[in-house]
Structures are given as C-alpha cells and as structure tokens.
Amino acid sequence: MKQSIWVRxxxxxxxxxxxxxxxxxxxxxxxxxxxxxxxxDKGRNFRAWKxxxxxxxxxxxxxxxxxxxxxxxxxxxxxIVPTAIWVHLKLPALRRPFELLCLLPLAIPAIVIVVGxxxxxxxxxxxISESPITLAGVYSMLILPYTYRSLSAALDAVDIxxxxxxxxxxxASISRVIFGIIMPTIKTGIINGSFIAIALVLGxxxxxxxxxxxxxxxxxxxxxxxxxxxAVAVSLASLLFVILLLLIIPTKKRQGTVLDVDIA
Amino acid sequence: xxxxxLTSGSVAAALVVALAIPVISASTASATSKTNYSKVTTAxxxxxxxxxxxxxxxxGQLNVIALPHYWANYGDMITGFAKxxxxxxxxxxxxxxxxxxxxxxxxxxxxxxxPDVFDIGLAxxxxxxxxxxxxxxxxxxxxxxxxxxxxxxxGEVTPNYTGTxxxxxxxxxxxxxxxxxxxxxxFKGKIALNGDPLGSSAAMNGIFMINKALGGTFDDVTKGxxxxxxxxxxxxxxxxxxxxxxxxxxxxPVVIDNGYLQANVVKQFAAAxxxxxxxxxxxxxxTYNMAISAWxxxxxxxxxxxEYTLGETGANVFASGGxxxxxxxxxxxxxxxxxxxxxxxxxxxxxxxxxxxxxxAAARVYLKTAWPEAVGTN
Amino acid sequence: xxxxxxxxxxxxxxxxxxxYWKDKTGYLGVLPFLLFSGVFLLYPTWNVVxxxxxxxxxxxxxxxxxxxxxxxxxxxxxxNSLEISVKTAIFGAILGSLFxxxxxxxxxxxxxxxxxxxxxxxxxxxxxxxxxFAFLATFGFNGFVSTLAVKYLPNSFLxxxxxxxxxxxxxxxYTFFQIPLMVLVFLxxxxxxxPQWREASDALGGKAxxxxxRIGIPVLTPSFVGGALLLFVNSFxxxxxxxxxxxxxxxxxxxEIATALTSETGxxxxxxxxxxxxxxxxxxxxxxxxxxLMRKRVSKWEQER
Numbered sequence: 001m002k003q004s005i006w007v008r009x010x011x012x013x014x015x016x017x018x019x020x021x022x023x024x025x026x027x028x029x030x031x032x033x034x035x036x037x038x039x040x041d042k043g044r045n046f047r048a049w050k051x052x053x054x055x056x057x058x059x060x061x062x063x064x065x066x067x068x069x070x071x072x073x074x075x076x077x078x079x080i081v082p083t084a085i086w087v088h089l090k091l092p093a094l095r096r097p098f099e100l101l102c103l104l105p106l107a108i109p110a111i112v113i114v115v116g117x118x119x120x121x122x123x124x125x126x127x128i129s130e131s132p133i134t135l136a137g138v139y140s141m142l143i144l145p146y147t148y149r150s151l152s153a154a155l156d157a158v159d160i161x162x163x164x165x166x167x168x169x170x171x172a173s174i175s176r177v178i179f180g181i182i183m184p185t186i187k188t189g190i191i192n193g194s195f196i197a198i199a200l201v202l203g204x205x206x207x208x209x210x211x212x213x214x215x216x217x218x219x220x221x222x223x224x225x226x227x228x229x230x231a232v233a234v235s236l237a238s239l240l241f242v243i244l245l246l247l248i249i250p251t252k253k254r255q256g257t258v259l260d261v262d263i264a
Numbered sequence: 265x266x267x268x269x270l271t272s273g274s275v276a277a278a279l280v281v282a283l284a285i286p287v288i289s290a291s292t293a294s295a296t297s298k299t300n301y302s303k304v305t306t307a308x309x310x311x312x313x314x315x316x317x318x319x320x321x322x323x324g325q326l327n328v329i330a331l332p333h334y335w336a337n338y339g340d341m342i343t344g345f346a347k348x349x350x351x352x353x354x355x356x357x358x359x360x361x362x363x364x365x366x367x368x369x370x371x372x373x374x375x376x377x378x379p380d381v382f383d384i385g386l387a388x389x390x391x392x393x394x395x396x397x398x399x400x401x402x403x404x405x406x407x408x409x410x411x412x413x414x415x416x417x418x419g420e421v422t423p424n425y426t427g428t429x430x431x432x433x434x435x436x437x438x439x440x441x442x443x444x445x446x447x448x449x450x451f452k453g454k455i456a457l458n459g460d461p462l463g464s465s466a467a468m469n470g471i472f473m474i475n476k477a478l479g480g481t482f483d484d485v486t487k488g489x490x491x492x493x494x495x496x497x498x499x500x501x502x503x504x505x506x507x508x509x510x511x512x513x514x515x516x517p518v519v520i521d522n523g524y525l526q527a528n529v530v531k532q533f534a535a536a537x538x539x540x541x542x543x544x545x546x547x548x549x550x551t552y553n554m555a556i557s558a559w560x561x562x563x564x565x566x567x568x569x570x571e572y573t574l575g576e577t578g579a580n581v582f583a584s585g586g587x588x589x590x591x592x593x594x595x596x597x598x599x600x601x602x603x604x605x606x607x608x609x610x611x612x613x614x615x616x617x618x619x620x621x622x623x624x625a626a627a628r629v630y631l632k633t634a635w636p637e638a639v640g641t642n
Numbered sequence: 643x644x645x646x647x648x649x650x651x652x653x654x655x656x657x658x659x660x661x662y663w664k665d666k667t668g669y670l671g672v673l674p675f676l677l678f679s680g681v682f683l684l685y686p687t688w689n690v691v692x693x694x695x696x697x698x699x700x701x702x703x704x705x706x707x708x709x710x711x712x713x714x715x716x717x718x719x720x721x722n723s724l725e726i727s728v729k730t731a732i733f734g735a736i737l738g739s740l741f742x743x744x745x746x747x748x749x750x751x752x753x754x755x756x757x758x759x760x761x762x763x764x765x766x767x768x769x770x771x772x773x774x775f776a777f778l779a780t781f782g783f784n785g786f787v788s789t790l791a792v793k794y795l796p797n798s799f800l801x802x803x804x805x806x807x808x809x810x811x812x813x814x815x816y817t818f819f820q821i822p823l824m825v826l827v828f829l830x831x832x833x834x835x836x837p838q839w840r841e842a843s844d845a846l847g848g849k850a851x852x853x854x855x856r857i858g859i860p861v862l863t864p865s866f867v868g869g870a871l872l873l874f875v876n877s878f879x880x881x882x883x884x885x886x887x888x889x890x891x892x893x894x895x896x897x898e899i900a901t902a903l904t905s906e907t908g909x910x911x912x913x914x915x916x917x918x919x920x921x922x923x924x925x926x927x928x929x930x931x932x933x934x935l936m937r938k939r940v941s942k943w944e945q946e947r
Contacts, residue, residue: 011744018741018821022765025776025818028786032513032779075678083675090668096934098672100927101679103872104687107926109879109896111903112919115693115912116686118371125375141683146766149827149872153865157834189830195763196826203767206882210368212329212356212377225358226333227532228512235772239764246760251751361904385906453783453803462891462909463901502807504778505889507771515778515785625908632715636890641808 026236033233048233055223057214064132065216066245069201071136073194076147080140081190082178084148088155089164089182102148105141110206113138121211132213139201146200147193154189158182191251198249202242301563305419306402307571310564313404316571317349319564325352326565329368329379330360334508334528336425336552337585344581345572351565361464362388366397369557380566382555385465387621389421389553398555401567403574408594415553422574424554425524425587428547428616429466429473432526434517435539443477443491443545446518451500456516458506458525461631468627469550470520472619477545482623485630493638501639522550527586527608549616551590580605691923693916706913707920715892716918723878723895724925726809730816731874737817738824738873739866745825746832759829762822769819770882777815781806807887815883820873827872831865864937871933875926895922 033048052058087098105113117138124134160182167177183190208215220238224231301319304310310319320326326345333339346353356368356377362384372378382398392398393416402419406412411423433440437450446455459467475481475488495501506516511529519526526542533540554573560566572578579589583605595601596611619627697703710716745758780787783803791800805811835858843853881896888894891901891909895918902915 007747011747014737014740014744018737018744021737022761022818022821024787025773025780028779029772029776031786032509032775035513079675079678083672086668086671090671094672096930099934100930101683103875103926103930104923105683106872106875106879107923108687108690108919109881109899109922111881111900112690112915113686114371115903115915116689117682119689120681120685122372122374125372125377130376137678137682138686141679144679144683145872145875146823146827149868150830152868153827154830154833156865157831186830188833192759192763192826192829195759196766196823199763199767203764205770209357210364210371212327212354212368212372212379222355222358225508226339228507228509231507231509232772232775239768242764243757243760246763247756251756362906363910364904367903387908388906388910391910453807457889460889460891460901461907463905463907464889465906467889468907499804503888503890504774504807505886507775507886509771509775510778513775513779513784515775515782621908628908632892636892640890640893641888 026239029232029236033229033236035229048227048229049237051227051230052223052234052237055219057219058223061214061216061219062241064214065202068133068136068139068215069198071133072140072143072197072201075136075140076143076194076197077190080144080147081151081183081186084151084155085160085178085182085186089160099148099152102144104144106145110142110204111210113142114207114210117207118211132208132215135204135208135211135213135215136201138207139197139204142204142207143193143197143200146196150193150196151186151189154186158185160185195246195249198246199242202238202245301567302399302558302560304563304567305400307404307567310567313571316564316568320349320351320562320568323351323562323565325354325562326569327354327356327376327378327380327561328569329356329365329382330358330362331355331383332358334525335522335585336427336524336587337528337581340585341573341578341581344577345569348572349565349568366392369397369559373559376561378557378559378561380557380560380562381569382557383424383552384421384555386415386551386553386618387465387624389415389555390621393420396558399558399560399563399566401556401570403570405575405591405594409574409590410593411551411590421553421555422570423551423590424574425582425589426549426551426616426618427522427524427587428544428549429469429520430523430526430542430544432519432521432529432540432542434514435533435541437517439541440543443474446495446500447498449498449500451518453499453502454516455495455501455518456504456506456510456520457501458519458521461635462628465550465624466522467520468624468631469522469548469619471631472627473520473544473546473548476548476617482617482619483626485627486634489631489634489638496639503639503641524582524585524587547616549618551618576600584608687923690916690919693913694920696913698911698913706911706917710914710917710921716895716898719892719895719898720921722809722893726813726816726894727874727877729813730820730877731870733813733817734820734824734873734877735828735866735870738821739828739862739869741821742825742828742832745829759826762825764822766819766823766826769880771886773815773818773883774886777806777811777818781811812884812887815887816877816880820877823876824869824873827869828865831862834861860940864940867933867936871929874929878925879922 034046084098087094108116121134121138128134163181163185164177167181168174172181202216204215205217205221208218209221216238220234224234299310299315299319301310307313307316310316328342331338331342333342342353342355345351354377356379357364360368362382365379365382365384366388369379369382398420400416400418400420403422406419406422409423412419415421415423431440437454440446457467457470458464461468461471471485471488471492472482474491475485478487478491480487492501502516504510504516506519506521510516511519512532523542523544526540530540530542554570556563556566556570573582574591576591576595579591579595580602582589583592583602586608588609592601592605592609596606601611694707695702695704697705745755748754779785781800781803782788785803787800788803791798795801799805806814839857840853843857848856879896881900884894884897885900891897891905899915899918901909902911902918904910
C-alpha cells in the first residue's frame with residue numbers, strides 16, 4: 001500500500017516529536033558527563049566515561065544481573081506465557097482475576113513490596129543461597145504487569161481457539177499446541193514483554209538496594225557516588241549497555257512455523 | 265545391611281570426634297578464638313586490641329550502611345580502615361536515612377548482608393535504645409567522649425561527631441553577608457534544601473538554623489517558615505532535592521545542608537578551579553551516633569570499627585572532613601589534634617545547639633500543615 | 643467478521659471421564675503459576691494488606707486505617723496522585739500509540755524498528771534521580787534548551803523555567819517513561835490491523851477517516867484502554883522521580899508512604915505506609931473493575947453490530 005504524502009508527513013512529525021522528547025534530555029545528560037569540571041582544560045573530555053572501565057566490581061555485577069535476566073526469561077517462556085495462553089484458551093472465567101493478579105505488583109510501590117517480601121528473602125538467604133540471583137523470583141512477579149499486557153494484546157488478536165481446535169483435531173498434544181503453534185503467532189507480544197522484563201531486571205534498584213544485593217544498578221549507583229559527572233556517565237552507560245544487549249537478542253523467527261488462520 | 269551401616273556410621277562418628285578433640289582443646293588453649301564477640305562489651309574483655317584485630321581479620325569483612333563517601337570524610341575513613349586491617353568493607357545504600365539503616369538490619373537479620381554498624385541521628389538512636397537492637401560496647405576512649413554518658417550509660421549508642429548546618433553556594437553568585445541577600449532576584453530558582461523536614465533531619469535542622477538566625481527558638485519555627493515562604497514566593501526556592509550531580513552542574517547552586525557535606529563540596533570545587541562558599545547565619549547542629557547491631561554478622565570487625573572511628577585516628581579523619589568529633593575537646597587538650605583537623609574546624613569547644621527529640625517532634629507536627637502551605641506547589 | 647463463540651471449557655479432542663471433572667482439570671493448568679505467584683506475590687501482598695489492620699506493635703487495630711481515611715492531607719495527596727496519573731496515562735497513551743503506529747508503518751524488523759523497541763524497553767524503566775537531572779539539565783534554569791530559548795525565543799514558556807518545578811513539570815517527566823511503555827504494549831495490537839481490511843475498505847470506496855472510525859479504532863480500543871490502564875497504575879505507584887523533583891512528603895501518596903517508612907524526624911510509621919498501600923491497591927482494583935465493565939459492554943456492542 002503506497003503511503004500518501006500526508007501519511008508520510010504525519011508519520012515523520014510524530015516520530016520527530018517523540019524522538020525529541022525522549023532523546024534531548026538524554027543528550028543533556030551526555031553533554032554534562034563530558035564537561036570538564038573546571039581543571040583548566042576546555043572542551044569535551046571522556047574522563048568520566050574512562051573511569052567506568054576502571055571499576056572492578058562492575059563485571060561480576062553485570063554477569064549476575066544478566067544471569068538473573070536469563071532466569072526471568074525462562075520463567076516467562078515456560079511459566080507465564082503458557083499460563084496466560086491456558087487462561088485465555090480454557091478458563092475464560094479466570095481471565096479478569098488473572099489480569100488483576102498481573103496488575104497487582106504495579107499497584108504497590110517497590111519500597112512497600114520490600115517490606116512484604118523481606119521475611120521470604122531472609123529465609124531464602126539463610127537456607128538456600130545468598131546470591132542476588134534469587135531475586136529472579138520477585139522480579140518475575142514485578143514484570144507481570146508489563147509482560148502480561150503485551151501478551152494480552154497479542155492474544156486478543158489471534159483466534160487461538162480455532163488454532164488450538166484445529167491443531168488438536170489434527171492430533172497435536174497440548175504442549176505442542178501451546179509451544180509450537182500458539183506461541184509463534186503471538187511472537188511480538190512475547191518479544192516485547194521479554195524486552196521490558198530484561199530492561200526491568202537490569203534496571204531495578206529499590207528492592208535490591210534495600211535487601212543489599214549487589215545487582216547491576218546498585219553497583220552503578222555506587223560507582224557514581226563520588227562524582228556528579230561519573231554518576232551521569234555511568235547511568236548513560238548502563239542504558240547503552242542494556243540497549244546493546246537487547247539488540248543482540250535474535251528476534252527473527254525460524255521460517256515455516258507460523259500458522260496464519262484468517263477469519264475475516 | 266543395616267547392621268553394617270550402623271557400624272560404619274558409628275566408626276565414622278568416632279573418627280570425627282577423635283579428630284575434633286585436638287582441635288577443640290587447641291582452641292580452649294587460647295581464650296581469644298573461643299570468644300563470642302557478639303557478647304563482648306569492652307576491648308579488654310575480648311583479649312585486647314590485637315586479639316580484636318586478629319578476630320576481625322579472620323571474619324574478613326565489615327558491613328556498613330548509609331555512609332556516603334562525601335559525608336564527614338567517610339571515604340577516607342573506610343579506605344583507611346580497610347588498608348590498616350586488610351578487611352573488605354561492604355557498603356550498602358549510601359543514601360539511606362537513619363531509619364532505613366535499622367530497617368535494613370531488621371530486614372536482613374540472620375543473613376551475612378545485615379549491617380554490622382550504624383551511624384544514626386539522635387531521634388532514631390533514642391527510639392531503639394533498650395529494645396535489643398544494639399549491642400552495648402564501650403570503646404577505649406569512652407570516658408573522653410563529650411556527652412557519651414548522657415546518651416547511653418552502657419554504651420549501647422555512642423555519640424560520634426557533630427556538625428553545624430550551613431548555606432553553601434557557588435562563588436559565581438557573589439558573596440552572601442546577610443540572610444536577606446537570598447531574596448535577591450539573582451538567586452531565582454537556585455536555592456534548595458536537602459530533603460523535606462517531615463522526613464529528613466537535615467532539612468529540619470536547616471529550617472531551625474534560619475529560624476534561629478531570625479530570632480526564633482526550637483520551640484517556635486514560625487519565623488523560619490515565613491522566611492521560606494518569602495523565598496518561594498520570590499521564585500528563589502525550589503523543591504528539588506540536591507545531589508552531587510545537581511550541585512556540579514549548577515542546577516542547585518545554593519544548598520542548605522550539613523556543614524561537613526559542604527566541606528567536601530568546597531574541596532571538590534577547589535580542585536576544579538571553582539569556588540564554593542559557606543555562609544552560616546546561626547549555629548544549629550546535630551549529633552550522629554554510632555552503634556553496633558545486636559545480630560551483626562561480623563561482631564569483631566564491628567567493634568574494631570568502633571574503636572577506629574571513635575578513637576584518635578577516626579577523630580582526625582572526621583575533623584578534616586568538617587565534622588567535630590566528640591573526642592575533639594580531649595584531643596585539643598592533650599595536643600593530639602591533627603593540624604589538618606584544626607585548620608578545618610578550629611579548636612572550638614562549643615558544640616552547636618541542637619534540638620531535642622521532643623522539640624523535633626513538636627516542630628514536625630506544626631510543619632505538617634505549615635510547610636506545604638508555605639512552599640507547596642499547586 | 644464472525645465471532646466464534648467459545649462454548650464451555652472442555653478440551654477439543656473429547657475423551658472419557660465425567661464432564662464435571664473434565665471441566666475442572668483445566669484449573670490444574672494454572673497450578674504451577676499459582677504456586678509461584680503465591681510465594682513471590684500473594685504472600686508479600688498479604689503481609690502488606692494484613693499489616694494495614696494492625697498497629698505498629700502487631701496487634702489488631704483499625705486506628706491507623708480510620709486516621710488515614712479521615713486525613714485531609716492524605717486525601718489531598720491522593721487527589722494529586724490521581725490527577726497526575728490520569729493525565730500522564732492519557733498523554734502517554736496517545737503519544738505512545740501514535741508512535742507505535744508510526745513504527746508499524748515502516749519496515750517490520752528493520753533497523754529503525756529494532757532500535758525503537760530496544761530504546762523503548764530501556765526508557766520505560768528509566769526514572770528517578772537521573773531522569774530529573776536530565777530534565778533539569780535541559781529545561782531547568784541552567785538548562786541548555788532554556789539558555790537557547792532565552793536567546794532566541796525569550797517570550798516562550800521554554801525561556802521561563804518555573805513550570806518544570808511544579809506539577810506541570812512532574813507530568814512532563816512522568817510522560818517521558820509512559821510513552822515508551824505504551825509503545826511496547828501497544829505495538830503487538832497494531833498487528834491486528836490486517837492490511838487486507840484497509841484494502842477492502844478502500845476498494846469499497848471508503849475514505850481514510852471512515853476506515854479508522856469504523857474499523858481501526860474499534861479494533862484497537864480495547865488494547866488502547868488496557869494500555870492506558872497500565873500507564874495509570876504505573877504512574878500511580880511511581881516514586882523516585884517525584885521524590886527528587888518535588889521533595890514534599892505529602893504531595894503524592896507514594897511520597898507519603900516513603901516518609902512513613904524512612905522519616906528521621908519522628909514520622910516513621912510503618913502501619914501508615916501499609917494502610918496507604920492498601921488504599922492504592924483498592925484504587926487499582928476499582929480501575930480494573932471499570933476496565934472489565936467497559937470491555938464487556940464493548941464486546942456486547944460489537945456483537946450487536
């Protein structure tokens with residue numbers, strides 16, 4: 001479908017406005033982080049940025065947080081998405097309660113969630129492990145509102161009842177239906193939901209700070225504690241790092257696994 | 265089958281006991297390695313300073329919380345302690361409040377991440393006295409610390425350092441000589457207070473300071489609040505919470521905060537070739553106290569830290585950071601005050617007036633309605 | 643377009659066993675999730691909600707509950723929170739959905755698309771001290787846009803920075819992370835709009851606005867409202883950004899909660915924090931109920947057509 005000039009104009013106006021809204025403040029941060037704070041030398045310098053590479057506790061923290069993100073991803077793909085599909089497919093009466101449950105983690109501010117979850121993590125630290133990776137449990141609940149909303153949008157679109165009926169009459173098992181047939185069709189929903197989840201795991205600060213786990217963001221905050229320019233530089237660096245991480249994740253699907261059922 | 269399992273089990277058990285006996289008797293030989301440091305109340309009880317240091321090195325780590333590096337020179341304190349005793353220091357939540365320190369200890373009780381020592385304001389310290397949160401410990405210099413006996417006779421909580429509130433501002437804005445200078449239009453959108461008086465004691469003390477400069481008392485803060493209202497109406501006062509970044513970038517060029525924080529900014533700015541000046545309209549102070557957590561995962565290191573910070577080394581570190589340690593009067597008298605410290609805070613014996621917990625509580629009740637009225641936004 | 647009515651809850655491939663149990667085995671499917679969320683979500687929520695009915699010593703008491711309920715200060719904070727949440731939800735939803743549309747019109751899987759998705763994921767979580775700093779650095783009294791505006795557009799609102807330091811500024815700051823969030827949750831919906839529908843509409847002589855009015859908007863509305871609901875709840879419980887920009891304890895409900903938990907000047911009252919959280923949860927439940935009601939009526943309306 002060829003786009004008319006008006007559509008193209010409208011499209012680029014929106015893109016420019018939103019891009020400016022989002023990118024200009026980030027540029028202001030970058031601008032400050034490269035300012036020389038007096039010291040006689042003029043012009044830009046990357047001293048603050050260079051300091052980041054000299055931090056030794058950064059890499060273990062990154063590794064830990066990335067592993068936590070991977071565990072949360074696994075929980076999404078093997079627990080949350082199948083459950084969401086199951087509810088949409090088989091238990092329509094449970095849909096609204098399930099949606100409410102998924103919205104609950106967002107209703108309570110993080111500082112209060114910590115109060116509620118502290119006894120559990122105390123037990124986990126003493127009896128299972130003191131590693132920050134145990135945070136994957138509570139994080140997978142924190143991402144529910146975002147991930148579920150993303151999934152829900154995709155699930156509403158596709159007629160999964162017909163798909164599953166067709167598949168089961170052709171002899172597919174229930175797990176094949178969920179993993180092999182329905183999940184590929186709601187791919188965008190799953191990917192977007194996963195991206196927010198990864199960004200959340202790598203960006204979460206409040207809970208890990210109060211429970212004194214050295215996650216990525218906690219270490220970032222500590223790096224910046226002595227100098228304003230370094231704090232800003234390291235914050236921008238963490239944004240860039242997560243963006244790069246997300247860009248590396250392959251989102252191209254394998255050919256030939258999508259069933260596109262049209263009922264129009 | 266079962267019989268042989270039983271036999272092998274008992275043989276194994278016997279072996280373990282047999283091997284353990286020499287180990288156990290070896291440890292009873294020297295009192296120090298059997299000492300339960302969480303019960304020790306003075307250094308001599310634990311076998312003296314060297315035994316304490318050895319036990320700490322065995323523990324290998326100290327958990328501290330809410331100690332920003334720029335606060336009263338804690339940066340040097342932490343690195344100094346780590347270097348001297350070769351232990352790792354785990355720092356949690358640098359921006360936490362005193363209440364959050366205690367909460368963190370309760371939240372993480374029983375784990376290895378729980379804080380070992382606290383650095384808390386008087387209100388929070390008094391609140392938890394006698395509740396089993398703190399482990400009493402009297403440092404060697406205890407009898408020389410100003411006000412130590414008054415706060416807690418058993419050493420549950422020990423006053424550590426005091427500071428006065430001050431107004432710090434960028435030298436680019438000229439020089440402030442009197443309070444009303446702040447109403448000048450050149451300060452538009454530039455004056456910030458560290459936090460909100462309903463939550464932050466620094467903000468509360470800032471209001472007390474301005475109040476006192478205008479003739480008010482700790483029991484009546486109306487004059488102080490009225491002045492802030494004037495500042496807000498002129499557009500000079502902003503509700504932004506100042507941070508290192510906002511000060512460096514010039515977003516909050518005038519900050520009302522503790523003197524020992526400002527001292528660090530002065531140094532930073534000087535190193536960058538700029539000037540940060542201080543103006544103290546009236547002398548209002550607050551004392552920070554040190555305490556050991558009753559369930560500290562590293563009790564020996566916690567006690568060693570107390571000895572370090574409340575002793576001579578620590579006192580001089582605090583002094584060069586702009587905070588007045590409670591040991592200062594004694595150090596000046598015995599001529600052991602460092603030159604750096606004297607240059608920073610002088611030889612003053614006068615500790616700034618501070619509000620009592622009751623006065624703070626009463627002021628808070630008043631401020632709960634008066635403060636948003638004065639400086640609130642739409 | 644026909645609506646496939648889904649009858650009953652039985653499995654599609656038939657089988658033996660009484661119908662009663664067949665209906666109930668479906669519930670087993672949610673058991674793993676229920677167990678997991680029971681531990682990591684329901685248990686902490688229960689701690690908080692039950693704590694709202696206790697005083698600070700653990701004994702049952704509704705004193706804090708009635709105290710907060712009757713407090714005009716708490717109500718004012720609540721009103722502020724609601725106002726900002728509704729505004730940012732609407733602005734964020736509109737701008738976000740428009741941007742998502744703009745993205746969907748381009749090459750799917752192309753460079754612009756991928757970078758936008760990655761950037762949105764990250765910026766949706768960006769907030770707190772750094773976000774405030776970024777906006778102060780841009781629009782504050784010393785900000786680089788402000789200084790440019792003072793030079794070139796001295797009469798515009800950009801030159802006069804006072805707006806940033808109040809409610810308006812907070813709304814602008816919150817919208818910053820609402821837009822990417824909406825983009826992410828709305829993008830999957832846009833795939834519903836099959837190009838064949840647009841072609842069919844054009845072929846039948848319909849104009850662009852007619853397509854949107856009769857086909858596009860009705861299809862997208864449920865997801866749009868669902869996204870707006872998410873944005874509303876997201877903004878409602880956001881805390882760190884407001885704490886840095888407007889450090890007034892009783893300005894917003896999350897700020898009140900934080901003060902109740904961390905105050906050094908005598909305001910520490912964990913029971914109050916739990917009561918306020920309970921009220922926040924109730925608001926979310928009400929919003930959710932309204933949304934469910936709206937969905938029901940919309941689907942009824944769709945069927946009637």
